[in-house]
């Protein structure tokens with residue numbers, strides 16, 4: 001399953017998820033939960049306790065928009081792919097105005113262009129960006145963008161769902177005010193949670209925002225300090241998912257974050273080299289824009305995306321992802337995330353593609 005998420009879950013994570021479910025108000029669970037939050041904080045290399053919300057990462061992204069963006073906010077939404085584009089709907093629902101800076105989906109955001117928009121529109125208060133826009137397999141220059149946004153003084157919301165834990169990206173290092181990720185991509189756990197880091201000044205803005213959801217499933221505020229002794233959970237956390245996340249974090253630390261990132265980078269480099277050797281074109285216009293967690297390539301002439309995907313699955317047992325939105329029909333995508341970031345898998349995918357494409361009998 002060389003998909004772009006969910007990905008094959010590590011065996012030790014599956015095993016942890018099979019443990020007995022205990023009562024969430026058992027003091028042992030509360031201590032355990034606080035410990036998982038602290039491991040997540042260490043993995044995110046941040047100071048404040050992150051929050052976990054009970055739904056796959058789109059919940060966290062929508063909750064971030066609902067909490068942080070108020071009626072007087074002007075949001076600059078950076079668009080280099082399907083997820084970046086999609087954020088505009090939430091920004092528009094909660095904010096006053098959405099300004100869009102878009103590039104073609106085989107390119108990445110230019111930091112200088114961000115600086116110019118912020119200069120032209122000094123009243124912009126929030127900037128949103130998707131770090132790795134998965135349907136395009138491209139990586140935006142997040143640290144540079146973060147610096148420009150910080151200089152301007154705006155709040156930065158980052159979708160790092162399919163990049164965190166696959167490369168060196170952490171909320172404080174990129175000046176993110178809200179940074180959302182998921183266990184089901186590079187951490188190699190199951191889908192079902194949103195992992196969210198919030199900066200001190202973002203919490204202040206959220207608390208001051210009378211329209212931020214309270215007493216709602218969408219409430220980020222409801223989960224603030226939920227792990228502290230004596231605090232209550234706004235809803236029962238999915239106990240099994242927390243066990244799974246804990247095991248995935250343990251695995252991440254025991255392999256070593258730097259080693260995990262190197263494994264992702266190496267796998268993607270092998271995939272790109274292999275594609276070049278068999279004459280298949282990458283989707284991103286420049287190789288330096290390619291993410292180490294997804295390789296998107298153009299569907300070769302004479303093939304439909306679905307036919308090629310089916311041949312990979314039926315003849316070689318390899319499942320890859322189709323494009324999405326604007327990249328649908330144009331690309332196939334090989335995920336290198338968590339357990340699927342393995343050099344031998346990239347070699348196998350290239351070999352299978354080469355065999356299929358050199359006996360071109362099917363279209």
Ligand SMILES: *Cc1c(COP(=O)(O)O)cnc(C)c1O
Pocket residue numbers: 005056057058059083130132133134159161162182191
């Ligand atoms: C997977 C992913 C999400 C979360 O989407 P789900 O449909 O909830 O899994 C968000 N952003 C990006 C960039 C992703 O790759």
